[in-house]
Amino acid sequence: AQSVTQPDIHITVSEGASLELRCNYSYGATPYLFWYVQSPGQGLQLLLKYFSGDTLVQGIKGFEAEFKRSQSSFNLRKPSVHWSDAAEYFCAVALMEYGNKLVFGAGTILRVKS
Amino acid sequence: ETGVTQSPTHLIKTRGQQVTLRCSSQSGHNTVSWYQQALGQGPQFIFQYYREEENGRGNFPPRFSGLQFPNYSSELNVNALELDDSALYLCASSPQGASTEAFFGQGTRLTVV
Numbered sequence: 730a731q732s733v734t735q736p737d738i739h740i741t742v743s744e745g746a747s748l749e750l751r752c753n754y755s756y757g758a759t760p761y762l763f764w765y766v767q768s769p770g771q772g773l774q775l776l777l778k779y780f781s782g783d784t785l786v787q788g789i790k791g792f793e794a795e796f797k798r799s800q801s802s803f804n805l806r807k808p809s810v811h812w813s814d815a816a817e818y819f820c821a822v823a824l825m826e827y828g829n830k831l832v833f834g835a836g837t838i839l840r841v842k843s
Numbered sequence: 844e845t846g847v848t849q850s851p852t853h854l855i856k857t858r859g860q861q862v863t864l865r866c867s868s869q870s871g872h873n874t875v876s877w878y879q880q881a882l883g884q885g886p887q888f889i890f891q892y893y894r895e896e897e898n899g900r901g902n903f904p905p906r907f908s909g910l911q912f913p914n915y916s917s918e919l920n921v922n923a924l925e926l927d928d929s930a931l932y933l934c935a936s937s938p939q940g941a942s943t944e945a946f947f948g949q950g951t952r953l954t955v956v
Contacts, residue, residue, distance in 0.1 A: 733885075765947075772847075772933055772947040773886070819885050829874070829937060830899050831945060833885030 731756045733820050735834035742810050743842050750805040750837050752820030761823035762803040763831070764794055768816045776818075779803065790814070815841045847936050847948035855954045856924050864919045864951045866934030874898070874937040875917040876945060877909060881930045892917055921953075929955045 734753045742748050754760055761780050765773040777788025784796040794805045803820060820834045848867045856862050868875050874893045878886035888901035892911035906922040915936070921928055931952050935945035 770950075770952070772949040773935075775944065775946070778944060821885075829876070829891065829945070830888045830901065831876070831878075831886070831935075832888070833878075835883075835885045 731822065731824055731832050733822055733832055733834035735818075735820055735837050737837045738835070739838045739840065741840040741842060744812050745809050748805075748807045748810045748814070748839070750818050750820075750839070752803045752805065752834060753801050754803065754820075754822045755801065756822050756824070758825075760803075761825065762794075762796060763821045763823065764788065764792070764803075764805045765819045765821060765833075766790075766816050767819065767836075773819065776805070810839075810841055812841045812843060815839055847934055847946050849932075849934050849948040849951050851951060852949065853952045853954075855956060858924055858926060858955055860924050861920065861922045862924060862953060864921075864932050864934075864953070866917045866919070866936075866948060868915045868917065868934075868936035869938075869946050872936035872938050872946070873915050875911055875915065876935045876937070877917070877919045878933040878935065879903070879928075879930045880933060880950070881927075886933055889919065924955045926955050929953060 732755045763778045764776040776792050779786050779796045817836045817838050819836045821831045824830045850865045876891040877889040880886040890900040891898045895911045908920045911917045931950045933950045934948045
């Protein structure tokens, strides 16, 4: 079955430090991959997406992600974290054969310490 | 261009009752999906509507039902509410059936007591 795994439930980084959030997926076909961010009590905001082409994709707020087919991974990175980046981050894969259904990981809560 | 709007923002219901949640899709979007996000979990796909027809359903019982209207707005109905239905319900709209980029609303927080 299709699934998305985010191994880290919580991550704490210092402001200004670099960040990498891990995401692994299980899906037989070429995946469409996404990273969303959610602030407490809010909806989901799209950070970036990968459909095809260049495996390094740039998103909003200085985030980037790299698709590695051999590792079934789509890790999110940011070179320098800001206090406003504290939120919950979700990785998701779109299953086109199921009407564009999104399958989400369980999320990673990012805490930023000053 | 207005975004995806959901109403109400918060709701408290009693076990066994019925509830209707509403979603107005973003202008120009004809596909609406609904997700349930329980506390501490990622969103789970409930179903999707494309041009007023159900177009995919997740692993939810039939007491979860939906509608899409000609203006592409949508409703999620849940009958015989259970305590485990307490969650944030998210609506997402997409510009075309083939597009996978979903734009999410702020959600409706449902509490069942």
